[in-house]
Amino acid sequence: MRPAPRISHTSTRFRTPLLNLSTLCLCLLLTACQNSEPEQARSEAETIELIQDDVVAVQTGDSVSKTAFTGTIRAVQHSSIQAQVTATASAVNAQVGQRVSKGQVLVRLNNQDNAARLAQARANLASTQAQANQARVMMERKRRLLNQGFISKVEYEQSQVDYRAQLENVRAQQANVDIAEKADRDGTILSPISGVITQRQVEPGQTVSAGQTLFEIVNPDRLEIQAKLPSDQQSALKVGQKIEYKIQGNPAQLTATLSRVSPIADLASRQIEFFATPNESINSLSIGAFVEGNIVSSNSISGQLIPLDTIQDIQNKPYVWAIRQNKIVRIDIHVLEQRYSDNTAIVSGLQAGDLVSRVKFSPQNEQQPVSISQTAENASG
Incomplete structure (x- = not known):
């Protein structure tokens, strides 16, 4: 009788550890798959939600260049009346706010x-x-x-x-x-122009000195805008240019025509003084009022209009965050003109259908999908 072969025992001893190792690897692989699939699903489903106010549609068209300025309303004709002799005022015939004619007696001095x-x-x-x-x-x-x-x-x-x-x-x-x-x-002081008394500095019985100011008179029928512009913007100062402006305290949009320009710049401020004639009638109470406006250029610029504050790094390499094909993209642009008065920029580099984002994103957000709700309530819901 032959002894039983031992090889069968040896094969069984090595098969069991291999089977256990395979089972362990399979479990780990299944676990990894189960963990990665939700993360990948969450990443693919992540969408940035915006509301309609967060984006601005790109508008294409012609824009007129405007140069902003500030100034005041002044009377073209105004006069400061001084006494020519030292004497006592025996009679004063004009009051503040009174309209006087040229040659009318204002004061009689007892000389x-x-x-x-x-x-x-x-x-x-x-x-x-x-x-x-x-x-x-x-x-x-x-x-x-x-x-x-x-x-x-x-x-x-x-x-x-x-x-x-x-x-x-x-x-x-x-x-x-x-x-x-x-x-x-000189003892009888006459009005040199027709206008309205704005200041009176003499009373009956008062002794006045030669050179003392007695009255200020302005002609409210002829008013103009007086303003200044930095010398580096002198190209905008051309006689006949149209001007759009508003007077402090008056919301109405008014127009004027640039009528005169100083031939030299002020040595201290490096600014050029100019004057404009209003096209509409202005109340005399506006004399001395603050004016804010724009000189409208006769040349137009063609480009794309977007809000100025949506442009990033405007001084170096300007770009905007935009929504293109429902994804966030960074688009480099070229700025043709900046208008700070109405927060508008004229640019090139965008496409029709692009939506410029008012929200600033980071490079990690690029190419992420975007959904745009009509109202903030819809976005929160």
């Missing part, structure tokens, strides 16, 4: 001294005129005597000299009269 000087000057003039007439009569008489041979030629020539001297005295006295008359007229 009796000037009146007395005028009377004296006129008396001196009359006296010298009488002496001149007497000298002329004597000269003519001596001319006849010279012709008859009764006097010498020297005597006649002396009479001519006396007459010329008297004529010069007349001219000198006439100049004194003119000076006295002006001083007397």
Whole structure:
């Protein structure tokens, strides 16, 4: 009887560990698959939700270049009236807010001294005129005597000299009269223009000094815009350019025409002063009011209009976050013009149908799907 073979025992001993190892690997593989499938499903299903206010549709068209400025409303005709002599105001005939005409008497000054000087000057003039007439009569008489041979030629020539001297005295006295008359007229102050009194700094009985301001007058029928622009924007300053503006406290959009430009820039501020004539009637109460507006260029720029604040890194390499084919994309753009007054930029580089995002994303969000709700309530629901 032969002994049983031992090989069968050896095969059984090595088969059992291999079977256990295979089972363990299969379990680990199944576990890994179960863990990765939900993560992958969650990653593929993750969608960024936005509302309609978060995006802006790209608009294509022509845009007119505008240059912003600030200024004030002023009267074209205005006058500051000063006293020319030192005297006492005997009568004041104008009040603040009163409309006056050119040549109307505003103040009468009690300048009796000037009146007395005028009377004296006129008396001196009359006296010298009488002496001149007497000298002329004597000269003519001596001319006849010279012709008859009764006097010498020297005597006649002396009479001519006396007459010329008297004529010069007349001219000198006439100049004194003119000076006295002006001083007397300075006692009556007239309005140099037609307008409205805006300031009054004199009262009856008050003594005023020569050079003291008594009244301020403006003509409210002729107003204009006075403003300044930095010298580096001087290309926008062309006479005849259209201007759009608003007056402080008045929401109405008004227009004007650029009428005058200073030929030089201010040495201190490096700004150029310009003036514009309003096209609409302006209330006189707007004189001195603050004005904010734009000089509208006659040339237009074609491009895509988007909000200025949606542009990222505008100083170096401008780009925007946009929604294209329902995915987030970063798009490099070229900025043609910036308008800070209405938060608008004219750019190129976008496509029709792009939606520019007001929300700033990170590079990790690129190519993620996006859903856009109509309202915030729909997005939250």
